[in-house]
Amino acid sequence: MHLPVAPGSSVENLARALIDIPSVSGDERAIASRVEAVLRDCAHLDVVRIGDSLVARTTLGRSERVIIAGHLDTVPIKGNVPSKMSADGTEIIGRGAVDMKSGVAVQLALAVELIAPTRDVTWVFYDNEEVEASRSGLGRIVRERPELLEGDFAILGEPTSAVIEGGCNGTLRLDVTIHGKAAHSARAWKGANAIQGAAPLLAALAAYESEDIEVDGLTFREGINAVGIHGGIAGNVIPDACTVSINYRFSPAWTVGEAKARVEGLVTGAYEGVPEPANGRTVTWEYTDEAASARPGLDAPLAIAFADAVAATGAPAPRAKLGWTDVARFGELGIPAVNFGPGDPERAHASGEGESCPVSDIHRCHTALRDWLMEPVD
Amino acid sequence: MHLPVAPGSSVENLARALIDIPSVSGDERAIASRVEAVLRDCAHLDVVRIGDSLVARTTLGRSERVIIAGHLDTVPIKGNVPSKMSADGTEIIGRGAVDMKSGVAVQLALAVELIAPTRDVTWVFYDNEEVEASRSGLGRIVRERPELLEGDFAILGEPTSAVIEGGCNGTLRLDVTIHGKAAHSARAWKGANAIQGAAPLLAALAAYESEDIEVDGLTFREGINAVGIHGGIAGNVIPDACTVSINYRFSPAWTVGEAKARVEGLVTGAYEGVPEPANGRTVTWEYTDEAASARPGLDAPLAIAFADAVAATGAPAPRAKLGWTDVARFGELGIPAVNFGPGDPERAHASGEGESCPVSDIHRCHTALRDWLMEPVD
Numbered sequence: 001m002h003l004p005v006a007p008g009s010s011v012e013n014l015a016r017a018l019i020d021i022p023s024v025s026g027d028e029r030a031i032a033s034r035v036e037a038v039l040r041d042c043a044h045l046d047v048v049r050i051g052d053s054l055v056a057r058t059t060l061g062r063s064e065r066v067i068i069a070g071h072l073d074t075v076p077i078k079g080n081v082p083s084k085m086s087a088d089g090t091e092i093i094g095r096g097a098v099d100m101k102s103g104v105a106v107q108l109a110l111a112v113e114l115i116a117p118t119r120d121v122t123w124v125f126y127d128n129e130e131v132e133a134s135r136s137g138l139g140r141i142v143r144e145r146p147e148l149l150e151g152d153f154a155i156l157g158e159p160t161s162a163v164i165e166g167g168c169n170g171t172l173r174l175d176v177t178i179h180g181k182a183a184h185s186a187r188a189w190k191g192a193n194a195i196q197g198a199a200p201l202l203a204a205l206a207a208y209e210s211e212d213i214e215v216d217g218l219t220f221r222e223g224i225n226a227v228g229i230h231g232g233i234a235g236n237v238i239p240d241a242c243t244v245s246i247n248y249r250f251s252p253a254w255t256v257g258e259a260k261a262r263v264e265g266l267v268t269g270a271y272e273g274v275p276e277p278a279n280g281r282t283v284t285w286e287y288t289d290e291a292a293s294a295r296p297g298l299d300a301p302l303a304i305a306f307a308d309a310v311a312a313t314g315a316p317a318p319r320a321k322l323g324w325t326d327v328a329r330f331g332e333l334g335i336p337a338v339n340f341g342p343g344d345p346e347r348a349h350a351s352g353e354g355e356s357c358p359v360s361d362i363h364r365c366h367t368a369l370r371d372w373l374m375e376p377v378d
Numbered sequence: 379m380h381l382p383v384a385p386g387s388s389v390e391n392l393a394r395a396l397i398d399i400p401s402v403s404g405d406e407r408a409i410a411s412r413v414e415a416v417l418r419d420c421a422h423l424d425v426v427r428i429g430d431s432l433v434a435r436t437t438l439g440r441s442e443r444v445i446i447a448g449h450l451d452t453v454p455i456k457g458n459v460p461s462k463m464s465a466d467g468t469e470i471i472g473r474g475a476v477d478m479k480s481g482v483a484v485q486l487a488l489a490v491e492l493i494a495p496t497r498d499v500t501w502v503f504y505d506n507e508e509v510e511a512s513r514s515g516l517g518r519i520v521r522e523r524p525e526l527l528e529g530d531f532a533i534l535g536e537p538t539s540a541v542i543e544g545g546c547n548g549t550l551r552l553d554v555t556i557h558g559k560a561a562h563s564a565r566a567w568k569g570a571n572a573i574q575g576a577a578p579l580l581a582a583l584a585a586y587e588s589e590d591i592e593v594d595g596l597t598f599r600e601g602i603n604a605v606g607i608h609g610g611i612a613g614n615v616i617p618d619a620c621t622v623s624i625n626y627r628f629s630p631a632w633t634v635g636e637a638k639a640r641v642e643g644l645v646t647g648a649y650e651g652v653p654e655p656a657n658g659r660t661v662t663w664e665y666t667d668e669a670a671s672a673r674p675g676l677d678a679p680l681a682i683a684f685a686d687a688v689a690a691t692g693a694p695a696p697r698a699k700l701g702w703t704d705v706a707r708f709g710e711l712g713i714p715a716v717n718f719g720p721g722d723p724e725r726a727h728a729s730g731e732g733e734s735c736p737v738s739d740i741h742r743c744h745t746a747l748r749d750w751l752m753e754p755v756d
Contacts, residue, residue: 169564173613185625186547186700188601189588195604195622199580206574206655210567223566226573227617228610235551235605235625235667244573247563247613289613322564 005038005112011366012085012092012359015105019083019094025073025135028052028127032072035108035125044115045123048148052127053137055148056111062120063377064302067149067335068369069138069326070104070157071129078351090359097357098343098350099130103157106342106365110373117373119302122151129326133291138329146333153302154330155369159343159357162364164310164318166218166296166338167331171324172248172259173227173289176201176267181279182233182240191238192279195231198242201283202226204270205246213251216299216336218320220251224263245288249322252293252331260287294327296320297336309372310340313364341365383416383490389744390463390470390737393483397461397472403451403513406430406505410450413486413503422493423501426526430505431515433526434489440498441755442680445527445713446747447516447704448482448535449507456729468737475735476721476728477508481535484720484743488751495751497680500529507704511669516707524711531680532708533747537721537735540742542688542696544596544674544716545709549702550626550637551605551667554579554645559657560611560618569616570657573609576620579661580604582648583624591629594677594714596698598629602641623666627700630671630709638665672705674698675714687750688718691742719743 004013023031032052039047045056052072074096083094092102104125111123126137133139141148178198183191210223224246231242246267250259264285271283297303298318307318318338321327327337342361347354382391401409410430417425423434430450452474461472470480482503489501504515511517519526556576561569588601602624609620624645628637642663649661675681676696685696696716699705705715720739725732 171564171614184701185601185603185605186549186627186702188603188627189599193584193603195607196580196584198607199577199584202574202577203581206571206577221567223563225563225566225571225616226610227563227613227615229573229576229617229620230608230610232604232606232608232623235623236549237605238603239605242607245610245613249564249566323562324564 003034003038005109011105011109011362014109015102015362016083016092018101018105019081019096022077022081023073024076025128025131028072032127035072038108038112042112045111050141050145051137053141054125055141056123058117058120060116060120062118065120065122065151067122067124067151067154067330068107068157069124069126069154070100070107071126072104073127073130074099075130075349080352080355086356091356092359093353093356095355097355098159098345099348100157100159100341102343102357102362103159103341106362106369107157109366110369114370114373118375118377119373121373122149138326142329142333149333151335153297153300154327154335154337156325156327156337156339157341158325158339159341159345159348160339161344162313162342162361163315164307164338164340165321166298166318167215167252167294168321168323168325168327169220169222169249169251170256170259170293170328171289171291172250172263172287173245174263174285174287175243175245176283176285177241177243179282179284180240183238185236185238188238192277192281194239194242197281198229198244200270200274201244201267204266208266213253215252216296218296218298218318220320221322222251223249224266250293252295254293256290256292291324292328292332294331295336296338300336303336305375306372310368312371313368315364381412381416383487389483389487389740392487393475393480393740394461394470396479396483397459397474400455400459401451402454403506403509406450410505413450416486416490420490423489428519428523429515431519432503433519434501436495436498438494438498440496443498443500443529445500445502445529445532445708446485446535447502447504447532448478448485449504450482451505451508452477453508453727458730458733464734469734470737471731471734473733475733476537476723477726478535478537478719480721480735480740481537481719484740484747485535487744488747492748492751496753496755497751499751500527516704520707520711527711529713531675531678532705532713532715534703534705534715534717535719536703536717537719537723537726538717539722540691540720540739541693542685542716542718543699544676544696545593545630545672546699546701546703546705547598547600547627547629548634548637548671548706549667549669550628550641550665551623552641552663552665553621553623554661554663555619555621557660557662558618561616563614563616566616570655570659572617572620575659576607576622578648578652579622579645582644586644591631593630594674596674596676596696598698599700600629601627602644628671630673632671634668634670669702670706670710672709673714674716678714681714683753684750688746690749691746693742
């Protein structure tokens with residue numbers, strides 16, 4: 001059976017057909033092959049398959065190239081495949097309706113339809129987004145074939161309710177350990193209490209005020225927070241170690257290296273001027289996670305034109321993406337990127353009929369991207 | 379086989395014979411029966427058996443009554459039964475040599491020997507000391523037959539290297555929980571960080587200076603310490619709860635109720651004047667353990683005479699007991715109590731030949747107690 005991509009067939013029907021091909025992370029072979037067949041039927045596209053990911057490019061020699069990407073996998077199915085249409089015909093329902101087969105349907109329909117876009121387009125369909133980052137098909141292309149991802153601007157079709165969400169904050173996680181000296185709690189003065197040694201760090205974190213940082217016309221709010229703490233050996237022992245896990249959500253104004261310097265400054269600053277206890281105290285840290293931020297690039301003419309096309313659909317103004325998404329992979333390549341796709345992200349991953357996407361979102365995304373990619377370019 | 383308690387037999391031989399009867403906690407029937415047989419042979423003692431505990435009293439109508447107690451059980455045997463004598467004949471070696479069959483031997487020898495002590499004596503041999511407090515044979519006597527434990531002063535034969543260690547600090551444990559509000563860490567301002575909310579409490583604990591409190595002529599050092607902390611849900615969530623476990627070692631100057639008021643004052647005081655964060659913060663606590671302190675009573679004439687008898691053996695001056703021991707059970711009955719027994723407590727519970735007790739300690743304890751219990755009383 002062919003996917004319904006013939007001219008005149010509706011994008012929502014294509015979205016439903018994609019939902020009906022189960023593609024839980026790690027099991028994308030079937031859907032990738034069906035998408036590949038559609039793309040290879042298009043004489044205007046250069047198609048490369050890498051594992052279960054596909055890259056399909058127009059090569060019209062345009063002055064600008066846009067990358068439009070979406071993932072083929074979903075979280076596990078929870079009684080919501082095959083798809084349904086809501087009784088009133090306004091929503092499609094099923095696993096991936098939001099995250100993100102409606103977005104993939106918009107992209108695949110346009111890949112077929114736009115034989116001669118005014119901007120060259122690199123369409124990317126990739127596997128393994130909903131699992132650990134090391135398995136990501138997009139990450140694999142970045143590592144193995146970065147030249148396939150060259151471009152001036154990237155759009156990731158993750159659900160945003162058809163509003164532009166620009167760039168994304170980066171994220172760092174570090175475990176800060178305060179080391180003290182164990183002793184019996186009836187003779188506490190022979191030890192150095194590591195839990196109590198965390199007080200200056202927690203006080204500094206509590207006093208930290210999250211900064212609003214403007215990047216490319218959007219405001220990114222940062223945050224440095226304790227997200228975990230543990231320490232203690234037994235009810236009668238002065239603890240010799242206490243570990244505070246810190247998460248720093250940093251704006252696209254900073255590289256990972258700059259962000260590390262900032263959070264390390266907070267940690268060491270917390271202990272400046274704090275007298276060291278009699279039996280010593282040392283503070284060490286170790287990073288457990290790091291992910292780059294991505295600039296939105298919404299100040300470039302190319303992006304301004306895109307924002308205008310989206311505004312023409314009646315969508316609210318672009319806003320900053322505060323959570324981390326795969327746009328950061330483009331950030332690492334120096335390509336500004338935004339999130340733009342149908343569906344309310346709060347409904348992603350819901351069970352049963354909970355994951356549903358307004359058909360109107362699908363149409364607005366399709367219209368905005370088509371109009372932008374077909375508008376005359378100077 | 380009878381225990382070697384005939385006149386003229388050495389106390390160290392009795393200690394070895396007691397070690398050679400395995401009596402790991404819960405398995406004290408055999409040793410209790412052997413001790414019972416010895417006590418029942420003494421016409422000068424009134425003997426009561428309660429489970430595997432024994433109470434044997436002189437009833438001479440003396441003006442003062444002293445309770446002298448020791449436990450019959452040991453921690454599990456680790457290749458150290460039967461007992462041995464060290465090559466140079468100065469130490470006895472085996473499970474319980476320190477904790478506390480040497481002490482039991484001193485007590486049992488004196489129970490047989492002292493037909494007419496100048497102070498009435500209540501000898502107590504009890505089971506299940508080395509396990510959870512609820513199983514304690516001494517606790518059972520306190521609950522079921524408190525009249526058997528009436529007296530003016532108590533001596534517990536726990537190892538102290540034959541030095542008087544008076545009374546004991548009490549201990550309280552409480553879990554203080556700071557409650558906040560969960561949120562995604564990319565939108566931290568929508569939550570209230572409970573881990574960071576622990577900062578004032580940890581700072582107050584760090585600033586607390588342990589007090590030296592004099593009770594009945596001994597100095598008890600107190601301590602309030604964080605002994606555990608945990609909090610956090612996931613690496614991307616603002617934590618809604620953080621629990622700090624606190625241990626308060628309080629001097630015999632305070633009842634349990636007074637000690638609770640003191641530690642609660644520290645907890646609530648930590649948050650006085652600290653502004654409540656936007657999304658709220660509450661602090662609650664729950665006690666997880668409480669054990670009374672015990673006064674040493676070393677200022678009473680009876681106790682002064684005992685301290686003199688111990689000093690005559692060349693022992694250092696009495697000191698305060700900072701850890702918690704069963705003397706607190708006497709404290710609960712309003713009876714001042716001290717620890718006094720042969721063996722270095724640091725060698726208690728050691729494996730193989732590690733648990734060993736100097737014969738000289740056994741002799742010093744025997745001499746001091748006998749001289750004191752036989753001295754003329756006004």
